[in-house]
Amino acid sequence: MALKATIFKADISITDMDRNYYNDHNLTIARHPSENDERMMLRVIAFIVNAHERLQFTKGLSDDDVPDLWQKSFSDEIELWIELGQPSEQRIKKGCNQSQQMMIYSYADNSFEAWWKKENNKLQVRKNLSVFTLPESLASTLANAVHRSMQIQVTIQDGQIWLTIEGADVTESVEVSIEKHL
Secondary structure, rough: OOOOEEEEEEEEEEEEEEOOOEEEEEEEEEEEEOOOHHHHHHHHHHHHOOOOOEEOOOOOHOOOOOOOOEEEOOOOEEEEEEEOOOOHHHHHHHHHHHHEEEEEEEOOOOOHHHHHHHHHHOOOOOOEEEEEEEEHHHHHHHHHHOOOOEEEEEEEOOOEEEEEEEEEEEEEEEEEEEEEEO
């Protein structure tokens, strides 16, 4: 019998002063059986940073043909393709060719550093690609804040992100810095 996804609910209130974006999002997040809390929260951070009324989670790990998140226009064109981790060159080519903008989010750990050294020169030619990393230490902090039902308040200003995550009588406040590589 196949394992089913675990469902999480996140009510997110975003105050993004850098983009003048102020909105609330009620998200239902399906965590694939092979996905850990660190990766799921990386998806949430990618959503928060790029929040838009048409940005949505896809089937991700369950479907190789789609990214982890995407934003489509009203005419069904892919405006934004978001991948997590260290995607293959073939996957990056597909995302860049099928979308107006592609973004990669990853934790800045040893595996990212090895991947970056190997792929950096090839990635430089992709004009519609941006690569971002979050501190490796943030992964466990975000994972410890995961609950099946979460309220997340976010403030973004001058490139800094402040998160307050509430759930199951636990409140975690985190400052997130994202480094851009491309």
